[in-house]
Amino acid sequence: MATVTAERLLGKSIKRREDPRFITGKGTYVDDVKLPGATYAAFVRSPHAHARIRSLDASAARSHPGVVAVFTGQDMVGVNSLPCGWDLRRAKNVPGVVQDLAIVPHMPLTSDVARHVGDPVAVVIAETQAAAVDAAEKVKVDWEVLKAVTATEGATAPGAVRIHADAPDNVAFKWEIGDRAATDAAFKSAAVTVKKRIVNQRLVANAMEPRACAARYDDATGDLTLWVTSQNPHVHRLLMCAFVLGIPEHKVRVIAPDVGGGFGSKIFLYNEEVVCSWASRQLKRPVRWTATRREAYLTDAHGRDHVTDAEIALTRDGKITGLRVKTQANLGAYLSTFAPAVPTFLYGTLLNGVYTIGAIHCEVTGVFSNTTAVDAYRGAGRPEACYVLERIVEAGARAIGMDVAELRRKNFIPKFSGAYQTLVAVSYDSGDYAATFDKMMQLLDYKKFRAEQEAARKQGRLLGIGFSAYIEACSIAPSKLVGALGAGAGLYESAKVRVHPTGMVTVFTGSHSHGQGHETTFSQLAADELGIPIEQIEIVHGDTGQIPFGMGTYGSRSGSVGGTALLMSLRKIKEKGKRIAAHLLEASANDIEYVNGQFQVRGAPGKAVPFGTVSLTAYIPHNYPADLEPGLEETSFYDPSNFCFPFGAHACVVEVDRDTGKVTILRYLAVDDVGNVINPMIVDGMVHGGIAQGVGQALWEGAVYDETSGQLLSGSMMDYALPKADMLPMYETDRTVTPTPVNPLGLKGAGETGTIASTPAVVNAVVDALAPFGVDHIEVMPLTAERVWKTIQAAKAR
C-alpha cells in the first residue's frame, strides 16, 4: 500500500537511480546481450575512397571453416536504399526559404561503386567472430580505383569527379533563408563591414560505446528482435521496416538497452543494422555485429564540416546592421537520415543569435564528397551557427575598436516572454540575454582580468579572454512545423503511466537515455506529481515491445517534450483517480483534490483515500463508478507548439605559450539559462561534458582526410585527439532561470548548450591572447600548438 511523502523532488540534485548497475559493471549494453546460437558478422569494406567494383569473389571466404554465409548487395534482392528522412524538396512554401535536394541511393551493401573508405560491399557471417573476420579478409574485390574528392570546397570545383549520377556538380542541395535585398542594402549603407572565412572542421562523435547490433529472427513466430545502439528505437524500426526491408513493423521489436553515449551518432539508421536484420531472416539464426573503433571512425556519421564566408555590417558605435553568411556544408558520400536538416533548418535559423540585427541573409550549398556521411552531432547546426556569429561579432568589435563585451551588451535583444520573431523564420520563446551575460561578467570580474592581462603582457605572457553569448533551439519539435520544413517524421513524444494494483508505478517513455539520466529525472517528476515515494516508480525506455511509439532522444528534447508527455499522463491518472475516490468517499469528483499522495474532499482532509486504495479499487472494481472503465493506465502524446530556446553566456580564459603555441585553459565559466531544472546535478554534468566536447573542437579534434587518397588520417583514437582529463580545467557553472512558456514544466533543454557555447569562447580567447601580434582571426580549427605557433610566426613576419 502506498505511503505518502511531502518531499518535493523537482529541482533537487538526487543521486542517479541508474548508477548502481553501472558502477558495479552490471549495465547491459548491446554487446553484453548474449544470444544462444548467435552468428557473427564481419563487413568487407572498401579500402578506397572511390572505386568501382569490377568483380567480387567470395568463394575462398565461403569455404573458410566456420563460415555460415557470405552476402553481397546483389544477394539482397528487394532491399531498398537507406532512406533520408528529411526531404528539402517537400518544403517549397516557407517564406524566405529557397531549397531543393538531390536524393541519391544509399544501399546497405553497395554493388556498383564504393563512395568512401569503409563503404561496405559484403558481409561474412560465421560461427565465431574470429572466423568471420578471418574469412572477410579472403573476399577478393577487383577494384577500379576512381578519382576521389574529400575537401568541402573541392567537391564543387570544376573538374571534380562526380560521385552520384543524380547530383550534378556534386551539389546535394541549395538553400537560402532571410532577406537578400534588405541585407544587400544594409551592407551598402554600412559604416563598417568585416568579412571573414570561418571553417568549422569535421568531427567524429566518438561515443565511448561503439555501435553494435544483434538481430534475432524467430522462424516459428516470424518475429524479429533487434538490439541496437539507438537513441530512438521506434525511428530505427519504422525506417528499417517501412523503407528498407519492407517487413511488417508490428513483427519487429527494437531494443536499445543501456547505450554508451550517442551525441547524435546513434540517431541514424545504418547499413550494418539493416544487413544483420536481413541476414537473420535469411539464416534463421541470430546475427550480431559490434563495430571496432576503426569501423566507428569510418562509418559513424560525422559532424560539422562547414566552410563559411561571413560578413557583418556595423555602425561606428557598434550596432549590428547586417549579417551575410555563405556556407558550403559537406554531407559526405550519402545522405544520412537527417543530414539535410542540419546545415539548413538547424543552422540558418539560429543566425539571429541573441542580438537585434538589421538584416540577415544566409545561403547554404550542401555537397557530396568521398567521405563518411555527415549528420547531427551534439548541437547539430546550432554550434556552427553560434560559431559563425560569435566569431564575426568579435571580429566586428575589433574592427571598430570596441570592447567585445560592450558590443554584445549593446546589441542584446531586450528581455521578453512569449515571442520574439527573428529574421530567420523562428520565433524565440522567452529570454533575458543581458541578465545572463551580466551574471557571467560578475563571476568573471572582467575589469580585474583585463588589468591582469595588461600586466601579463608587459611580462611577455599571452593571456586571452573569449566570450560567447549563445542561443539554441531545442525541445525538438512541433510536428506541423518540421513537416512544412521537409521532415518525414513528427517530433512529438509519448509516455504511458501504468499504475499497478498495489500503487506501484511503471512509466513507459518514448524518450531514450544514453547517459541523460531519465530513470532519475522522470522518476522525480512522477514522484512529485503523484506524491508517492520515488522507490515506487520505475522508468522503462528503449524497447518498442513495451513503450508507446516514441521519437527518442536528441535535440535536448527529453525533459521538455518527453517530460511534458509524462506530466500529461500523470495528470490523467489523477483525474481518473479522483473519480474513483469520489465514488469511494461518496462525494462529487469536482470536490476531490489530490494532496500528498491521497485523494481528499476539499476542505475535509479527514475524508480521504490514499493513492494505493484507489489503484487497488481500479483493478478490483467491486465498489466502482458505473460509467468508468476499470484499470489505471494512461498514455499521452505531446507535440510542442514551438521550439524552446535556451541561452547563456560563457567565458574562457587562456594562456598561450609564445614559444610553442600551446594553449592552456586557465578558467572556464558558464552561465546558462535552460529554463526550469529537474535535477541541477544532472544538468551541470551535461554542461560540463558539453563544454569538454566544444573545447575539444576548438583545440584538438578534427577528422582529417588525405586529399589525394581519400583516406581518413585521423581514423583511430591514436590519431584523433579526444580531450583527456589532464587537458581540461574544472568548470565554473551557474544559471539564471527564465522558464519557457511553451511547456507546462518550463523546461527548455540542457543537453547541448555547453557544446554550442564553448567552441567560440575558446577560439575568441586565443585570438584575444594573440592580439598583441595583430592577430584578429584564425580561420581553421583546431587551434593546436602547431597552428597557433604558425599563426604567431606569420603575424610576426607581417
Add this chain to the structure above:
Amino acid sequence: MKLPVKMTINGQAYSHEVEPRLLLVHYIRETIGLTGTHVGCDTSQCGACTILMNGQAVKACTLFAVQADGANIMTIEGLAKNGELHPIQQGFWEKHGLQCGFCTPGMIMTAYQMLERYPHPSEDQIRHQLEGNLCRCTGYHNIVKAIQWAAEQMAAKK
C-alpha cells in the same frame, strides 16, 4: 591450436583451452561472461577495459589471455564486497562521475590503483593518472571530484 590457461578472477579459479590470439578482454567478456569490462577502442587509448592483474591496473585489450596464465585478476564485478560498494564506486555515485556508464568500470579500476599509489592525490595528479582513460560524457570534472571524494573516505577509514 589451443593452449591451456588458468587464472583467478574475482576470487574464483578458471581454466580453459583458448586460441593463443584470444585477447584477455575477450576471454573475460565472452568465455567467462563478465561483461562489466568494456571494449571502447582497438588501440589501447580508451581504458574502458582496465582491470587489475596481479595488483596492476592494465588494459585487458592489450594482453592475450595466455599472457595472463596464472594471474590473479580483479574486474569491476569483484570490487564491491558483500554487497557493499567500494568507496570509489560510492564516489562515482555521490559525485555524478558517470553519465552513460560505459567508461566507468575502467575509470574505477584505474582509480583503484591510483589511490593505492597516491592516497592523497592532488587534482593534477588525478588528471595525469587518468591520462589512459577516456570519457566523452562528463568532461572529467565530476570524475575528478569522485576520486577526491573516495580518497577522503578511504583516508578517514584508515
